[in-house]
Amino acid sequence: MLKRVLVSRLSAPTKLKMRRLANRVLIVPNYVYDARRFMSSSSAARSADDRERLAAHITMDYHRIEKGMALPAPRAGFGQDVIERLLVHIPQYEAAYGADATTEVARNALTEYQAFNRANGVVNTKLDAFLSGRPATNGEGGTVELTREQLFPFSDDQALSFVRSRRSVRQFTGETIPNEVIEEAVRLAQRAPSVCNRQAARVYVANQRDRMDQALKFQNGNRGFGDRLGAVFVITADMRAFTTLGERNQAWVDGGIFAMSLAMSLHSLKLGACMLNWSVPARHDKRARAALGIDDNQAIITMLGAGYPVEDVRIAESPRRQLDSVLHWL
Ligand SMILES: Cc1cc2nc3c(=O)[nH]c(=O)nc-3n(C[C@H](O)[C@H](O)[C@H](O)COP(=O)(O)O)c2cc1C
Structure with missing residues (x-):
């Protein structure tokens, strides 16, 4: 209490300076938290015994x-x-x-x-x-041959306008996204590539108001629109899918790719979506994980809020950098 009162009297630049000082100490225990969980979940340093x-x-x-x-x-x-x-x-x-x-x-x-x-x-x-000993089933697994037509079964215009039109939406009607639409979106998102097709990404989802609120209270970027969302997704990666030390950050790669795939899938179903960052310190991650029942093998990658956009949506422009500051020729 006293600490909070004292801190509230400090100027914003002083608070920032103090936070940076504290972070110099906290960075190591935060990395240890991630490393411990990677070592106990993945089979990088233990046998593949489950x-x-x-x-x-x-x-x-x-x-x-x-x-x-x-x-x-x-x-x-x-x-x-x-x-x-x-x-x-x-x-x-x-x-x-x-x-x-x-x-x-x-x-x-x-x-x-x-x-x-x-x-x-x-x-x-x-x-x-x-x-x-057991005949193959002729089902999936192996290779398939596709014509170029089958590989790109869309017109140029449709594809370009689809990719260009995805925007983060923060104005929703409040209507619930039905279970079957959520299932369809996640099924589509499963087309995301993953390391050796190991498909570590998992999705925890809520579309009931109290459940959505329970998840959203752990996330600070949904203020002002979280209460109108039609579903809240928590995208995680199961670290048991990883097998080597080199894969220590793979959860964030595969989970991030999956999250983007989910955002595009929701867009294809004409639902608005906004990623909700999970840039949190270890103690916050631990608290949220316990409250939401997300087990220790899962690395939480990001949340994502989705819903039906209002008729005329105002969106942040979020201008992009100049191409030459992004694209470097080797
Ligand atoms: C990992 C990640 C976390 C984000 N977290 C939030 C958030 O907490 N709240 C929010 O309003 N927007 C969030 N965003 C949305 C970004 O602000 C947005 O993607 C960016 O400005 C680009 O705009 P666009 O998505 O409309 O193209 C997040 C985006 C990403 C990729």
């Missing part, structure tokens, strides 16, 4: 097979180490958790790989024995 961690290893490896076969001239018999690991991890996973979408997709990718190798005179008897 479903999510093992699924990450299987996904990473079957995707190496898929993308190898998507190269212009794949080498017959490529990826022997990857195959060896998959032949250990898939049975281990299926024994512990049963066959599911992860192992089905992996088996389908391996089946295409086997056919490709056979056609090129390479036989892998261990792989043959493994695949004969």
Whole structure:
């Protein structure tokens, strides 16, 4: 209390100076908070001993097979180490958790790989024995061929105006976004690329007023419009998807890409959206995580508010930098 009174008497520049001094001390414990959680969640420094961690290893490896076969001239018999690991991890996973979408997709990718190798005179008897145990389902996994037409199935005008017209919206009607629309937006957002297709991003969402308020009270950038939102999203990344020290910041890369994909998906459904920053110190992150029931394996990346825009929306112009200060030729 006394501290608050004293601080309130200081001038704004003095307060800023004091905050900077405090941050010099606080930076290390804040990094330690992130590092600890990365080390206990990812399999960078511990074994892949649960479903999510093992699924990450299987996904990473079957995707190496898929993308190898998507190269212009794949080498017959490529990826022997990857195959060896998959032949250990898939049975281990299926024994512990049963066959599911992860192992089905992996088996389908391996089946295409086997056919490709056979056609090129390479036989892998261990792989043959493994695949004969359970036939592939012909579902997803492996490669598909698309014409250029199928790759870009839109007119130039539509695509350009779609990308150019996304803006942060802060004026909403207050109408709730129905569950099925939220599901559609998240399904679309799942087209976001992710490291080795490991899809670490997760979405926690609220569209009931009390639940939205509970999330929004931990975020300071929604003042003046949070109460008119139709849904509040918390985008996280599951750090169990990451496997190496080099991936210590991957949660923010993959989570950020997913968040942008969600913003574009909402735009495609003619919903307004505004990212809501999660630039918070460790103690705030901890408090919010406990209140919202978001477990320790999740890194909170950002919040995002969405809703139905009012008829005539005033938006911040947010002018962009000159291209030559952004684009540097190597
Ligand atoms: C990670 C991130 C966090 C943001 N947080 C907030 C926020 O808390 N409140 C807000 O009103 N806008 C927020 N914004 C929106 C930015 O102000 C906005 O994207 C920027 O000015 C560009 O404008 P535009 O989105 O309309 O193109 C955030 C944007 C990003 C990418």
